[in-house]
Amino acid sequence: LYPFAEATSKENCDEALALENIDIGGPTMIRAAAKNLGWVCVAVDPNDYTNIADELKTTGKISFESRKSFSAKAFGHTAKYDTIIHNYFKSEKLSEDFSLTFTKHSDLRYGENPHQSGAAYKVSDGKDYNILNAHIRQGKKLSYNNIMDADGALACVKEFDKPACVIVKHANPCGVAIGKNILEIYSRAFKADSLSAFGGIVAFNQKCTKEVAQEITSVFVEIVLAPSFETEALEIFKKKKNLRILEIGDFSKRTSKLEVRNIDGGILVQEVDTKTLYENDLQIVTAKKPTKKNIEDALFTWKVLRHAKSNGILIAKDGATVGLGAGQVSRVDAVHMALRKGGKLVKGGVLASDAFFPFRDSIDAIKDSGISMVMQPGGSIRDQEVINACNEYGISMVFTGTRCFKH
Structure with missing residues (x-):
């Protein structure tokens, strides 16, 4: 399909370029093939090619169950494409029809609690600096609660233009400080509530230095996130194998414009409080x-x-x-x-x-x-x-x- 999302994400994209990148024939052919799943196998994801080839090699055909699965994926593919176009052209944030499209980022070990299943999904065309796009420099993959708390810490630390440190525990900022020296502001943020900071998430809006890393490794925290890390800091963090280190990149203000909350039978949508x-x-x-x-x-x-x-x-x-x-x-x-x-x-x-x-x-x-x-x-x-x-x-x-x- 024409790369509508990629084209419209560019700063110099105007309406003419957006219109030029709306595919008509491609979605039509995909939908036609998906509708005829009784006789046709449609593949919209190159990652599926190997499975299709293996099934053909093994059985000489593609089973109906496989064709049905690929058909569902194809309809989802064109629906996502249309949703991206719809959201680009609609004039109101809170329009009469509201739809969003996401792509699975990862399966999670479990949800908020061990008896709940969970997965993380990201905005399909999202290239912003955020938790899901972060470079995990060290540690295991993030849990549901890790992602929630890290996102909260990142949102709070993005509030400040001055060097800042935010420590979050169970989605609440238990210690926050601003100043000039990153080691000093970490110390002040930690001392604000050292009891609650135990096992928390530490976020900086400046490069994390080796001096700060040395201090952090003297206590137990789950995650440290920052735009970047000194090489020496990363070496120090290796002493704590279970500590997760997230390199976010050069972030500025929060990029999300809307907040969405699930309720029974629907959703609530509001503008992000900025x-x-x-x-x-x-x-x-x-x-x-x-x-x-x-x-x-x-x-x-x-x-x-x-x-x-x-x-x-x-x-x-x-x-x-x-x-x-x-x-x-x-x-x-x-x-x-x-x-x-x-x-x-x-x-x-x-x-x-x-x-x-x-x-x-x-x-x-x-x-x-x-x-x-x-x-x-x-x-x-x-x-x-x-x-x-x-x-x-x-x-x-x-x-x-x-x-x-x-x-």
């Missing part, structure tokens, strides 16, 4: 004003918090997380968890909430912690009560006007 907060987006609502350092930490927390499960509360200071309370059904419980995780380190820090505070109890919970600023979307009918509580305790607070739930 909203960026800036200082002028923050509305100061308390008598006490936040410092410049507070604002910088607040904007840092936003980039991390939207990658944590709701209800989410994140405390950060000096460009590093110090306490995360995630996945709680009660917001005040998430506050208590973040305080417990952060301990004395929360003093002088910024507390961010992924949604508004329905009551002042969360502010009452932090009154003696030394937290200097709170950031939240606002929008509760009790906003004024929450503002009053901050004023009582001498805590500054800003509203973002934007929620960042993650389910």
